[in-house]
Amino acid sequence: MSASGRRRAAAWAMVALLLAEMLGAVLIGPTGISPSRVLTALAHPGGTSVVAEIVWQIRMPRVLGAALVGAALGLAGAIMQALLRNPLADPYLIGTSAGASLGATVAQMAAPSLGLMPAGAFVGAAGAAVLASAASRTRGGGSVTIVLVGYALSVILGALTSLLLTFDHSELVQIYFWFLGGLGSVTWSQIALLAAVVAVGLAVALAYRRELDALALGEREANYLGVAVARTRILLLLLAGLVTAVAVSAAGLIGFVGLVAPHVARWAGGAVHGRTLLLSALGGGGFLVLADTVARSLPVGEIPVGIVTAIIGGPFFIWLIVRRERGMAQ
């Protein structure tokens, strides 16, 4: 098979895998409804039976929420990796998600009655993304150094959030539940927002797919090729911030999806961003649906999905670093 044929097959395989995972995830749950009854309920939306309630109000929002949050994190990861020219970047690891939390906390404390947490999350995430990008542009930093700086940023932002919560307890419960998030509490209105933001984010990122390819060569090279670098970088950082903020608002802090998804995407589709962006969103969705299904199907009872993504993604991250260091030593 030709290289492009193989890539097309890989892309369709990822779509099929995501859909199969989503179907499987809807079929699995603690109430033990038989697959045929779930499928019947799925085929008749708007039903009023208990099974229909469980399928349409509990399982479907959760599975769709996982797919969309995963897609958002995968997309944000692909954009950040290109802008930082660093395959180790992840919105959680380099502080974008921590920025969203801090922004949401500040917004809630400043104006508790206005419901500004999502807006605060966006401002915080975009600000953190800009800071991480600025840090990555200092000369001489290797990709591991950049991730360390990003991680330090993440720790600092997390500490600031804790500090705020220590001084002011009035909004603690509200903020704590927001952080906790979790895919179990995703509502249909959040799903609509997630779907809209992922669709817009993907469309805008794809419109800039060739700029992302050029920026991977270096800012100077992109400039020579005709890219208005500063403007493009800011636009894409804001976009990554927006997508991350919406994901964090819906589901709390979930790590490593944005790291793993672009790697799977490049492995399946090559390094061209026209494909990487799309496949990262698909791969992120698939990864999080799988992780969430595992998280809620364990014999010990449900655990936070972030634990599952960290247990899978953490060792992958370490493996990437070790492989890189070895590659440099050779």
Add this chain to the structure above:
Amino acid sequence: MSLSLRDVHFGYGPREVLQGVSLAVDRPEILALCGPNGAGKSTLLHLLAGLAQPAAGEVLLDGRPLGKLAPAVRAARIAVVTQSAETAFDLPVEDLVSLGRLHRLTLRDRLLLQPLRGEDRAAVESALTQLGLEELRQRPLGQLSGGERARALIATALAQEADHLLLDEPTAHLDPAFRQEILDVLRALAEGGKRILIVLHDLTLAGLYADRVALLAGGVLRAVGAPQEVLREDVLRDVFRTPLRVLPHPDGGRPVVLPSAFARAVAGTGESTVDNDRRPR
């Protein structure tokens, strides 16, 4: 049509790297820019590429200040090949070369996820053909040899269809066969009407391939002219502050520049040094 520096001064902090340089790339030719390490060659190239703004003096494209042009407009006229384009991700050759058309991307091209068409497709194909990369089009950059990589970067610049081509040491890290190959390609492009400025360390290659050689030292141009006029022992001794020998090339008589190894041996070091252009920067 021309790209020119007019009495340009430029510095990094208090250190003035260029002290009043005037130079025009204004005809189809290869203009080789040579000089000692730290002479300001790369800085001069950055100014001509519009990446840096002069502290004093002007950089002009067709008589208008280059700094005022939008990047996309500039990229349609000036293409640049840098020494160390390292990709963070392994783009295949064809996708890399397609980036040469980035400056022409319309809103419609952006929103519809179509591959390049029409003139853009033709420009990419022509660049791939001219650099002999048809067979390698699917190959990721990371799997290319040094020479193939250099060719791919030049093809990307060529796909821009700019009339000015600026290259910073495109033959560094290449063996003699690849150097010759790259310079043969550039020679053909100059014959085809491109205005080419190339930063070269290798004076002999400059002498063989360039129509004009410019010698930069200490931030000023010391000589500009035909290779036979510029690559002379007295001029070179002055510019490089070391004795160099110049002989006529057996094929055609162009100047060949050699280190004067014999002088050192006589001076008592007992060693010959032939590594003149390989000193670390």
